[in-house]
Amino acid sequence: MAQRNTDSLGYKFQLFMKNKLALVGLLILVLISILVFFGPSLSSYDAFSVDFSVKLRAPSSTHLFGTDNYGRDLMSRIFSGARYTLLAAVVSVVIGLTFGAPLGLISGYFGRKVDLIIMRIVDILLAFPPLILAMAIVSGLGPSLVNAAVAIGISYIPIFARMARSRAIHVKRMDYVESAIALGSSRVRIILTDVLPNSMTPLIVQATVYTGYGILWVASLSFIGLGAKLPIPEWGLMIAEGRKYIISGEWWLTVFPGLFIMLGVTGFTLIGDGIREVTNPKLRLK
Amino acid sequence: MMILGPAHASPENIATMRELMGLDHSIPVQFIHYMGQLLKGDLGYSYHAGSPVSQELLRRFPATFELTTFAFVLMVLCSLPLGVVSGYYRNKTPDNVISVFTVMGLSMPTFWFGLLLIYIFFYKLGLAPPPMGRLSPDVAFPPRVTGLLLVDTLLNGDLKAFLSAFHQLILPGVTLAFFNLAIIVRTLKADLIETLEEDYIRTARAMGIGVKKVLLRHAFRNALLPTVTMIGAIYGSLLGGAVLTEVVFSWPGVGMYAVQSIRYLDYAGLQGFIIFYVIIFALITLLVDISYRWIDPRVQLD
Numbered sequence: 001m002a003q004r005n006t007d008s009l010g011y012k013f014q015l016f017m018k019n020k021l022a023l024v025g026l027l028i029l030v031l032i033s034i035l036v037f038f039g040p041s042l043s044s045y046d047a048f049s050v051d052f053s054v055k056l057r058a059p060s061s062t063h064l065f066g067t068d069n070y071g072r073d074l075m076s077r078i079f080s081g082a083r084y085t086l087l088a089a090v091v092s093v094v095i096g097l098t099f100g101a102p103l104g105l106i107s108g109y110f111g112r113k114v115d116l117i118i119m120r121i122v123d124i125l126l127a128f129p130p131l132i133l134a135m136a137i138v139s140g141l142g143p144s145l146v147n148a149a150v151a152i153g154i155s156y157i158p159i160f161a162r163m164a165r166s167r168a169i170h171v172k173r174m175d176y177v178e179s180a181i182a183l184g185s186s187r188v189r190i191i192l193t194d195v196l197p198n199s200m201t202p203l204i205v206q207a208t209v210y211t212g213y214g215i216l217w218v219a220s221l222s223f224i225g226l227g228a229k230l231p232i233p234e235w236g237l238m239i240a241e242g243r244k245y246i247i248s249g250e251w252w253l254t255v256f257p258g259l260f261i262m263l264g265v266t267g268f269t270l271i272g273d274g275i276r277e278v279t280n281p282k283l284r285l286k
Numbered sequence: 287m288m289i290l291g292p293a294h295a296s297p298e299n300i301a302t303m304r305e306l307m308g309l310d311h312s313i314p315v316q317f318i319h320y321m322g323q324l325l326k327g328d329l330g331y332s333y334h335a336g337s338p339v340s341q342e343l344l345r346r347f348p349a350t351f352e353l354t355t356f357a358f359v360l361m362v363l364c365s366l367p368l369g370v371v372s373g374y375y376r377n378k379t380p381d382n383v384i385s386v387f388t389v390m391g392l393s394m395p396t397f398w399f400g401l402l403l404i405y406i407f408f409y410k411l412g413l414a415p416p417p418m419g420r421l422s423p424d425v426a427f428p429p430r431v432t433g434l435l436l437v438d439t440l441l442n443g444d445l446k447a448f449l450s451a452f453h454q455l456i457l458p459g460v461t462l463a464f465f466n467l468a469i470i471v472r473t474l475k476a477d478l479i480e481t482l483e484e485d486y487i488r489t490a491r492a493m494g495i496g497v498k499k500v501l502l503r504h505a506f507r508n509a510l511l512p513t514v515t516m517i518g519a520i521y522g523s524l525l526g527g528a529v530l531t532e533v534v535f536s537w538p539g540v541g542m543y544a545v546q547s548i549r550y551l552d553y554a555g556l557q558g559f560i561i562f563y564v565i566i567f568a569l570i571t572l573l574v575d576i577s578y579r580w581i582d583p584r585v586q587l588d
């Protein structure tokens with residue numbers, strides 16, 4: 001054990017595979033990815049074809065998840081909708097990461113005035129309760145799925161910036177950064193070759209977990225009418241459509257899209273936790 | 287006018303309307319005007335509600351406040367024991383059961399959970415009242431004193447109305463509390479585990495103090511600090527979640543107002559709501575920051 005290189009990727013991968021919960025997460029992610037790429041072709045019905053003769057049918061052998069108020073097959077709609085919800089969540093994290101991480105790294109590494117200015121801007125963004133900032137941005141840009149993803153991305157910027165900043169401040173004090181300065185590396189070079197790679201893991205963990213939360217936020221915005229537009233089978237919007245029918249007992253319209261949202265969020269959370277445990281020696285010992 | 291349809295949108299009507307709404311000025315002028323009015327506490331006029339935005343927000347805020355506070359109390363009452371249990375029985379059955387619930391709570395959309403509760407407790411079991419507002423329709427509203435129905439009905443001495451208000455509050459309260467419950471349980475558990483490994487806990491045990499007493503008197507109180515300081519953020523999350531919960535339960539609060547404003551493209555209403563929320567959130571954060579010092583005298587304010 002002592003001889004083993006615990007930092008090698010192979011070893012970390014082995015650890016990850018030993019973590020049962022992380023494996024479940026990985027399995028869920030594979031399943032969801034299949035839905036994202038092949039969703040519409042996995043079901044025998046078309047997600048948009050209306051057939052009033054079978055409207056509001058309860059789950060049965062012909063329609064496993066039942067049908068909605070237009071007689072559309074719910075399973076096809078959920079499968080086809082995976083790509084809208086998931087892609088919007090991924091886009092929001094990409095935006096949050098590409099703007100937040102550099103801001104945080106620069107802020108943490110340069111310190112002083114730069115830090116002060118960037119962090120005050122971040123504080124302004126953090127002054128909004130979650131969801132409210134996204135609501136404000138979408139209502140300014142106009143409601144659509146793309147704008148919802150952008151809005152969630154913007155509200156993610158301060159979160160990633162703070163994480164990157166704390167890592168940069170930590171890494172800055174390391175000996176190897178000092179030697180790089182002594183060797184005459186420029187600040188930009190140090191940030192790119194030393195600070196960034198050594199800050200990657202927590203950022204990746206955070207990105208994974210926040211992709212999961214992104215699914216929740218996308219669905220929430222669609223639910224209140226600030227996201228996807230009808231007839232897109234986005235999962236949150238499907239719940240909003242099914243809402244009218246819950247008090248008359250047509251539960252399947254709401255329950256199934258919600259289950260898939262839960263599945264997606266759980267998958268990303270478990271993988272995030274798994275990576276965190278594998279890469280953090282402190283947690284590994286416990 | 288756009289919403290009422292072309293029949294009402296004659297050129298003259300549009301012109302008077304534009305003048306009324308201030309749309310005949312350029313955008314910078316409109317902005318400066320809005321900011322000027324804002325300083326006087328005027329958030330503009332809400333066209334879909336037919337009343338000034340600030341008035342509408344103040345009228346509705348007690349409903350939101352009652353809901354979030356109820357959820358908050360519920361959440362604290364449930365999460366503290368759960369957090370202690372799962373921290374103490376780490377990786378054993380009670381902890382695992384609680385963990386499954388908290389992970390579920392964190393990955394569930396708030397509005398979906400609310401709809402499930404409506405289906406089970408209203409449609410299936412018939413225990414809950416229909417998800418329509420704050421009082422059942424056959425009960426008269428009490429005279430408005432605080433705007434909080436639980437308080438007003440008691441002041442009015444109307445027990446039936448009080449029970450109805452309470453009845454209406456349960457499902458939305460549970461819905462709102464559930465998501466945030468998970469966050470507190472997880473934080474408290476992590477802090478408790480860390481505290482239990484401290485030297486003074488071992489010392490206390492070595493001195494012969496019972497497990498229960500060490501857990502509650504020594505560990506719990508120290509582990510509570512980080513949890514309490516999270517409360518500001520949690521209340522913000524409750525306010526955000528309240529928007530979704532209000533929509534699901536037709537709760538006539540400020541969140542519902544914001545969503546209606548979105549539907550009617552009523553920007554003054556939505557902007558007013560956002561400014562209002564940010565001010566409340568900032569106030570809460572300020573109070574929490576001040577209370578750091580009170581909770582932990584070691585914290586220095588600079």
